[in-house]
Structures are given as C-alpha cells and as structure tokens.
Amino acid sequence: LNALNAIEFSTLPLVQAAACLRSLGLLRLLRRVPLRQRRLAVQTMPLPGKRLLPSLHQRPAQDFPQHDPGNPYSVFLLQTLRLDCGLPALPVSLSAYRLPGGLYSNFRPATAYSANATAAALWVLPAEQRGETAPALQARQRPDGSFAAAEEVPQGDLLSTATASFALRRCALPLKYRLADFLRGCFRDDALFAATPSSPVGDLEYTTYGLLAMGGMP
Template sequence: MKETISIKMLNTLQKAKTQLSDEAIRHIIDFVLSQMNDEHCFKNKGGQPDLYYTAFGWMLCFILGIKTDVNKMRKYLDSLDIEKLDLIHYAAFVRCSILADLSKNGKIITWLGSLKSKKVKKLTDFSGIPHDNPQSPYSKFIWLSLLEDTGNKLKDKSSFITEVEEYRLPNGGYRNLSKGLGATTNATVAALSVLGQLKGYETNRNVDFLRNLQQANGGFQGASASPVPDILSTATALFMLQCYGQKPKYDPEDFLEAHWLDSGGFCPTLIDETSDVEYTFYGLLALGTL
C-alpha cells in the first residue's frame, strides 16, 4: 500500500526521535506538556485552546509517547461544531479524530491500521479555504491529505494534476495565487507533494528549483519578500526534498540548532523567539530529514 502524506511525515518524525538523546527528548516532552491544558487540548500563541494547534500537539504526543486521556480527547472533539469548520480546521479535526482512535484503551496502534473509509465534505462545500481558492496547490495538498487520511480515493486524478500545473511558473516553482508574480516555498512544496503522491516522486526541474531556494545558512524563506528564513518553510522544503530522494544544497543542522530554544520548543524565526507546538512539530520534522 502506498504511503500517505501523513505516514511519510510520521516516519520522518519517528526518525528524528531516534536521533535524539533521552535528555533532548525529555526536554521536548516537557515543553509539549506545558502547552496542553487540563482538557487535553493545546493552546495557540494567544494561550487559547485551538483545534489547529491540538492536531500538532496530539501528533507530538503520539510520536513522543506522551500518555493522553482518550475520554478527554473525545469530549473536546465532541464539543466542536464541525459544520462550521473551514478546510484547515476540518482537516485538523479529522486528524485529531484519528489520533484519538489510535490512543483508545490506552494502547497506541499504527496510523496505517486506522485508515478506514469515512465520508468527507466536498472541497467546494467549505466556506473557508486557503487564499479563498480551492484550486491552489496548498488547498489541493490539504484536500488530498484529507482524502488519504479518511481512506477516500481521488475521483479525477488527471484533472486534479492539470489544475495544480496551472500554478507552475515558466522559470520553475509554483504559486498559490492565480495572479501571483513569483513562486513561493509553500506553494512549491504543496504542488510537489500532490504531484509526487499522484504521479510518483521523480526528480524534475521544479524539485531543483525548490532545492535552489535554500539560503547558505541552511534555511528556506516562505517567500522572496520574507525578511528571514523560517523553521516551517525549512522543514517542509527539507521534507519534500527527502521525498524526492534529494539532499539539500546546504547543511541545515546549524540553522535548526539556532531555532531550538532552551524551553525545549522551536521558534519560528530568529526575530520571533517564541515557541508553540506547531513550530516544535516542524522543528522535529526538519531534524528527521538530517
């Protein structure tokens, strides 16, 4: 069975864990626990319970072996009105539901064994979609990942691929806005992930374009206008290069080390030295590609 996007990420996170010392893992676990409230959901940068952040937090719990209370997890999910969720939060809800299933009876089972066909809404049924555009590579990436996580098959693969390719720029790379002037790391990673899952991970000029976006310090910027490289863009770019069997142009180890805080979490950039479970997830994902 072909690996889903989620399973590829889980395997990379697991690889990161095997490369860390017990002390380093304990440090990260302490940070993750500091972000969890009594209801077992995770807080955002504002300190409020947040479904999006909870998906990252529960994923880290799954990987790091942090014991969770399934009853509290289920109670939190049952309190949400899923009909009002936008695409991003709906995908987070589905992932959280899977993670709750994985942890039932206090026993962790494999993600792969949890994949059962579940009915999901159509992409065009969501009121909130990234960039207000269901056709963008990032929207397509979230949608394809959601279909994979719920055991659903894409109905028209050919059209899906064609729509993604419409966002490719002549000089390489992809954009998320139909009238965007330049390619971005986010859009290029999303497009390459979709195309890799649907066509196979064969190196091409757009993979080379992504590789060449890396700066000499080891990091990737979200876009050319971004003031500094960030841990999220770096992690997703390194992860996608790994999927295509490519090594980064520069060694990113020092860059990642610089973003690893004394708290045990990772910060977004060197000019924003705050941490949360989302960026800690991406920090570990990046470490898993080394």
C-alpha cells in the same frame, strides 16, 4: 474525544477540519492500541472522515487558504484528507499557479514563488510532473540551511524550511546545506522552537515545524 466529536465538522475552515480529523483518529488509536504497537499503528490508522469529506467540496471559497480551493496548499489539504480516510486522490491541475522554471505560487496569476506552495505541489503532483519543480526548490535553500517563504524575504523561517525539506526528502533529493545549525538557532531553552533564529519565543506551532524539519534530515 467527546469534545472533538461534538464539533460541527462542516463549520470548520479546511485547515482546522484537517487537524480535527487527524486528532480524532489519534485519540481513538491511543484508546485501543497498546503503547508498544502505536508507532506502526499511527502509520496505518483509519480516520473517521469518509462521511465528512463530501462537505469539504461544497464549502464556500472563503473557507480555503487564500479563499481559493484550487491553489496548491488547498489541494494539498484536500488530497491528504482523502488519503487519510482511505480514499483515492483526485486528479489535479496546478498549471495556473506554476511559474516558469517549475516553482509555484498560491495565487493566480502566478507572479511570485512561494516555498510552501511549491512544497505542497510536490506532494500532490504525480511523479512525472515533479521533474523540474524539485530541483528548482532544492536550489532555493540558503547557506544557513533555511528556506525563506518567498524570494524577496530576507530571512528563512522554520515553517518554510520544514515543508520544503520534507517535500524534497519525499522526492529523494538531498539538501544542499545542513539543517542542523538552523534548527539549533530556532530552538529555545524551554524546549520549544521559534519561527526564526532571531525570534525570542517559541510556540507549539513552530515546534511542530521543528519536528517536521527533523524528519526531513538525513
């Protein structure tokens, strides 16, 4: 906890800032909440970030994913940070990143769909703007249960599968295919998840995505 408190928050890129803030909240929670009460407490934990959030909006573009503070992924990070800190979400406009048919890209002009950009858009857009997007993402699931990062990518990956399936669950849309077989294919003997069934080694990052995908299963 002392090490995290010593980090200069304003110097962190946005992804690391979000991780740092969430880690601070979890550590403080673990120090004061009895074990039997932690599951509920995690869902409502206050994060120590209200005083830090203004600095996020003053950062240079290179601190944001794809060096763009307005793309779906950057907006998703900013909005979830605000909500984590008990602040209301800000109005957003992602029309510059929207493709015909409702899918989204993290780049402007939007020319190619991204599973992660579309999943991020589903999290930050109001319900009335998700109507075309959610079914379009649902249709991109592949028969092995996976989602690929982009249309032309030959193999699905765990990051895209986790974010897409979790976003669809939030929209109350069922998956077309079961996730279980794909997840088993990514699971390794050391209890870690790998990026794809053909990736030989698992790691902590993809294990997080594996757990997220499991949270999106019915």
